[in-house]
Amino acid sequence: MARTSDLVQRLQVARQDLALTQEIAKLDKFDLLILDDLSYVRKDQAETSALFELISARYERRSIMITANQPFSGWDAIFPDRAMTIAAIDRLVHHATIFEMNVESYRRRAAYAAATSLSDIEDDRDKQQPEKETATAKDNSRPATLSSDIET
Structure with missing residues (x-):
């Protein structure tokens, strides 16, 4: 188990080492990948790009479960590129079951x-x-x- 921010860092290092594809392939052994507290990721363009690559690679192949305390409308703070935000949300919500919980922490x-x-x-x-x-x-x-x- 790893925090989402640590995973994003690991993916970014793999990208710098030209090994992002191999790092994502290692995560393919898991049928379900849980990204907890995604809204705390707020990284730079390169790091969120690596996260987007993970989401894209798992799209329609493996499951991703995400917890975030931001609605989708606030995800521009996570993905600094608006087009990347829309594309990531599009891939995540297609075939998804969304649980919105408006309860006290x-x-x-x-x-x-x-x-x-x-x-x-x-x-x-x-x-x-x-x-x-x-x-x-x-x-x-x-x-x-x-x-x-x-x-x-």
């Missing part, structure tokens, strides 16, 4: 739930604990705090 929801739970736990702990005390070290030369006061 599960990561954001989980982070909010975790923060809320942590806040509730801290509130409960503060209500149950007596006022915090400060202890001093045995040699009285420096203050030390109780271990319950240490925040991680």
Whole structure:
């Protein structure tokens, strides 16, 4: 498994080494190629051209699944060439099943739930604990705090 941005870099290096066709052929052993978070790719013309070559090579031969948090109308930010954007989308949506999910991010929801739970736990702990005390070290030369006061 590789991130989409890493795969694009690998394809670009292969193109520079005149080995793009061979690199794409290596990916042909997979019936399904998943490109996760495609909208974060935003690379230069040469890199997106290599990605387009991959899409074109797999068209009507192998499957590609793409996740992106941008609608197709925002893909001009991924493919800087408008004609390449249209051609890539055309190849991807032909024979495709498209799932558009307009829901809240599960990561954001989980982070909010975790923060809320942590806040509730801290509130409960503060209500149950007596006022915090400060202890001093045995040699009285420096203050030390109780271990319950240490925040991680």
